[in-house]
Amino acid sequence: MTYRIQGETGSWEVVIGLEVHAQVISASKLFSGASTTFGAEPNTQVSLVDAALPGMLPVINGVCVEQAVRTGLALRAKINHRSIFARKNYFYADLPQGYQISQYEQPIVGEGKLVLDMPDGSSRTVGIERLHLEQDAGKSMHDQHPTRSLIDLNRAGVALMEIVSRPDMREPEEAGAYLRKLRSILRYIGTCDGNMEEGSMRCDVNVSVRPEGETELRTRCEVKNVNSVRFVMQAIEAEASRQVQVWESGAEVKQETRLFDPSKGETRSMRSKEHAHDYRYFPDPDLLPLEFDEDFVDRVRQSLPELPDDKKERFITDYGLTPYDASVLVVDRESADYFEAVAQGRDGKTAANWVINNLFGALAKAGHSVADSPVSAAALGKLLDLMASDVINGRIAKDVFDVMIGTGGDPEAIVEERGLRQVTDTGAIEAAIDAVIAANPGKADEVRGGKEKLLGWFVGQVMKATGGKANPGLVNDILKSRLLGG
Amino acid sequence: MALDKTTVANIAFLARLDVPQDQQEALAGELSGILTWIEQLGEVDTQDVAPMTCVADLALAWREDVITDGGYPARVLANAPEQLDGCYVVPKVVE
Amino acid sequence: MESTSSLPADLTDLTLVQARSGLEQGTFSPTELVQAHLDRLEKADALNAFITKTPDLALAQAERAEKRLRDRTHGPLEGIPLGIKDLFCTEGVETTAASRILKGFIPPYESTVTDKLFQAGAVMLGKTNLDEFAMGSSNKTSAAGPCLNPWRRAGDDEALVPGGSSGGSASAVSARLVLGATGTDTGGSIRQPAAFCGIVGLKPTYGRCSRWGIVAFASSLDQAGPMTRTVHDAAVMLRAMAGHDPRDSTSAPVEVPNYEAALTGDIRGLRVGLPREYRPDGLDPEMAALWDKGAQMLRDAGAEVVEVSLPHTRYALATYYIVAPAEASSNLARYDGVRYGLRVEGASLDEMYCKTRAAGFGSEVRRRILIGTYALSAGYYDAYYLKAQRVRARIADDFRQAFRDVDVLLTPTTPTAAFGLNETIDDPITMYLNDVFTVPTSLAGLPGLSIPVGLSSKGLPIGLQLIGRHFDEETVLNAGLVLERAAAFTHRPAFLTDTGEA
């Protein structure tokens, strides 16, 4: 179903592009040797270069270059062997140099693409316009003093990758899927921790609307710094509705920077950005062009892990999973690895079911991640083996699994300790069945008279009588022959 | 290129330089003079000439990713006109 | 000055190289040498060559030099008193760039070049005057007041400018307040004041000396270099200043040659080019004559002198006055009243910025910031900045072509000799013309050396410039030595006579 906003004049389409700032994982900053660790005392992770003292000069961190190339490769993007650092000039309290070193005309990474995995199992491709390296700014704190703002430069100079999408998205859900997928890839390849709450991944949303059928793009607004996937989707809805109202009132949407207020569910114009901006980009004369050869790119390529899209394809082919299940399992490396350990030598679909439906649910409830799951992949595998070899049935397996989640125990031991082995002794089952029939002669007659639906009730009673341990297949067969004479 | 007062005022704000109203006219004239003189560059044929940004015929050297700097807030703040709680201080910014 | 001790002659009249051997031989001590210069410095306030004097530091450094000389652990400049342009950040010593906006700024770090000089044993007598942020050719834009040229026209007492922006360094070296000084050159700021003050000034190849810790004016042009009284002194000083610095991405990872060893005085077979575009119609006949004389000196020493063409020379100044202000407008954005230097309070952040910067920068700096901001602004970037960088590429290419045929170029350093402090030059373009012969070299990043070769009819020094290939300071210095010997420039500035010097 396509997403549309129904206005008074008709149906409107929403056009969305995202700019994501992803903090590069590196020990030191992009152009200085100061640390990048989060949460230190103010101005302790600041070098003279970061504080822009007179005469200080930038020197590039090779690992940040490598991380950008790694990300570019993961986005199937064009890697530019020669790129240029430019200065973006503007004044702000947390921008010590009076300019940000960024990349403008020639970024390190060019066009690429990102495949979205939609909840209905379908895939959509969003174009990546570019990825460039730039410095982060410091932090301004406006609420510590009645008349002053405080400036901490710890973050100033930390490397960011700005990843710009094409305006290819048409609904808030796609924007959400884009962010989740991008985060998944960045985490896979270890170039960004993807933590939106701590600000290591920040999102600016470009939104415009147009009447359904119109092909030209209309004026867009940029909603700055939205810091969760949910807020991004809410911000798009709010901003798109606002724009529809503006157009329908006969006015024009004017290009501006806006802020999303999640408590009010609305966007508002940013006062500090009122002045027309003229960033006066020019190549930074303190730096030379950034250059590397194909050998370097190859080395980075060889160090890449299997990426989520490839893994997904393989899971579909090798384990017979549905695209949806596969996409859920490959969201992060830990889940995918866990699944593969469980599925190895077993039925892939059953493994996927157990991991997705039982394990993920239980972990979420207990506040655990796959990495610190109390049930190891080996233990879960053993549990599946017990089922496959008819030592326990599916119902009992769920009980055993609950015990495993609570105590972390070995499934075999749990089955033995608690005497949960499946009853496959035909004599014992026949005895239990005869007892149930004897206790319910009326119902037995009804079955014999053709009300076969009641058979299920008898199965339940027999299972109950055997403490759930009877082999349900055997119970069914014997019941049928007893009551229907088959 | 003749600059007017408004343009001068705009550039001055971009550069965060107060230029008193009564000086804008004179400054506009002066800057226009310089820019007009600079326009002689238009005579030079620069088709197919790449702009020169650095004279050094060098490759950009990469640093190793190790922490070699920082950890001296007192040095960083030593010359600050105003500081509080280890931070620089500016007039309150209203967002 | 009457000699009150048994020390040889006047220690301030020695060259750097002579002082070096005197110290090594123990003829006099670093403290005696430094004290002699400090004494002169005390009497030279009228020149205003120094913004900050550091006599205590100098004497402490002299004491350390004594010990190192005694222990034979001394460096190549051990105990040599120098002036340091107040554009080099010096740890614990106020560094102002001659601007109100940096008043009171005490760097918590040492620039690479001064650090190397101190490692080599040099002694700093103080921070020398300059045009504000090195923007100027007269030293008149200094917030510390103008520095004066120790020279006077014959029979005329009018105060003259020392040139700029390294005017304080040039004046101090010329007046024998120091044995050498550091300068920085963006469009001629070492060579032009050297020529005005009758001393030797060398702008090395861009990338030869680290820019780390030097207050930036125009990053793609700025280069530090030595200012001395002889070519040999410049060679010694350059070797101590130069070298690759991993903290400056534009610093070249190339070996520093032994420049002294290159000073053979033998230039037989050297091909010297005279660029015909440096002889415009209005060129001062005295300047033209001196240039011819210089060419003859080189010819007499066995060089082959030929005419060459640098066709885009006439566009160099206009190119420079876009590129340098554009870079400066960005480099000077950091002076915002937040982390160091002057702050003028305002009701809002922007008001604080605008007031601070208006009060902190002088008119020439403001003018260049505005020009540079305009040249980079939307809609004008292509027409001004990009166009200038393209013309710059052509200018650099002119030199590349010329250096296929010749090894070194000889030109005048400046169009005129020093001008009067009160000769008001209202028109900035006329003022910019001072750099017409030095700017092309800067744009191309080539080494340029100015040597005093003669006196004008009014008795003022005039200099010639030698320009070399990238990183070929050796040829430039060696040709300079030949010129220096042939010219035998022994004239002394009036200031020395006025203060009782012989």
Ligand SMILES: [Mg+2]
């Ligand atoms: Mg952006």
Ligand SMILES: [Zn+2]
């Ligand atoms: Zn950005």
